[in-house]
Amino acid sequence: GQNIDQPTEMTATEGAIVQINCTYQTSGFNGLFWYQQHAGEAPTFLSYNVLDGLEEKGRFSSFLSRSKGYSYLLLKELQMKDSASYLCAVRDSNYQLIWGAGTKLIIKP
Amino acid sequence: IAGITQAPTSQILAAGRRMTLRCTQDMRHNAMYWYRQDLGLGLRLIHYSNTAGTTGKGEVPDGYSVSRANTDDFPLTLASAVPSQTSVYFCASSESGTGELFFGEGSRLTVL
Numbered sequence: 317g318q319n320i321d322q323p324t325e326m327t328a329t330e331g332a333i334v335q336i337n338c339t340y341q342t343s344g345f346n347g348l349f350w351y352q353q354h355a356g357e358a359p360t361f362l363s364y365n366v367l368d369g370l371e372e373k374g375r376f377s378s379f380l381s382r383s384k385g386y387s388y389l390l391l392k393e394l395q396m397k398d399s400a401s402y403l404c405a406v407r408d409s410n411y412q413l414i415w416g417a418g419t420k421l422i423i424k425p
Numbered sequence: 426i427a428g429i430t431q432a433p434t435s436q437i438l439a440a441g442r443r444m445t446l447r448c449t450q451d452m453r454h455n456a457m458y459w460y461r462q463d464l465g466l467g468l469r470l471i472h473y474s475n476t477a478g479t480t481g482k483g484e485v486p487d488g489y490s491v492s493r494a495n496t497d498d499f500p501l502t503l504a505s506a507v508p509s510q511t512s513v514y515f516c517a518s519s520e521s522g523t524g525e526l527f528f529g530e531g532s533r534l535t536v537l
Contacts (some may be wrong), residue, residue: 320467340519347523349525349526351526353503357531358456358515358528358529358531359468359515359526359528360528361526362524364524364525370478403467403468405467405468407475411523412470412483413468413470413526415468415469416467416468417465417466417467418467
């Protein structure tokens with residue numbers, strides 16, 4: 317079967333750095349997405365990785381290792397507004413998105 | 426409007442009733458999707474449409490139907506609602522079917 321694993325919940329301190337991991341087992345691979353979802357709101361796109369390595373976009377970076385079936389989202393200089401759920405999704409060989417259950421990130425002052 | 430609009434935002438429905446969730450986009454995206462989101466589970470694809478006039482079944486299509494008469498509209502119908510269909514429903518679109526998804530604000534449906 318296809319599976320995306322992420323931690324259910326993480327806690328971090330304002331101003332710090334946090335890394336949210338995602339491991340996947342899918343039938344084929346055509347890219348990995350990270351989305352942010354604030355409580356009661358729609359998911360919004362954060363990043364896309366299709367090749368191995370690190371993609372940096374401001375305070376957020378995303379890393380991919382296809383051989384390990386592994387990605388992480390790195391958030392720097394955490395702000396209270398970063399409190400949200402972070403969803404990892406993999407596009408499989410049929411170009412369908414397989415979603416993880418999401419990681420709820422709690423930021424404490 | 427800009428982006429994707431869903432209606433209603435929230436609805437309480439008696440079991441056995443018919444319900445249609447509306448979704449309209451103004452981005453001229455070819456691909457559209459309906460997902461349900463339940464606590465502790467990832468987004469699950471119900472139905473999708475790669476282009477106007479075509480639809481396909483996702484991971485959890487039973488009890489739901491869709492139509493895609495034109496590019497902009499992609500309604501989701503529950504023919505006879507059951508309590509297990511209580512969920513938050515998200516409509517989404519993407520330009521090509523391989524790029525990022527743009528989501529509507531969601532429709533919270535409670536079936537009693």
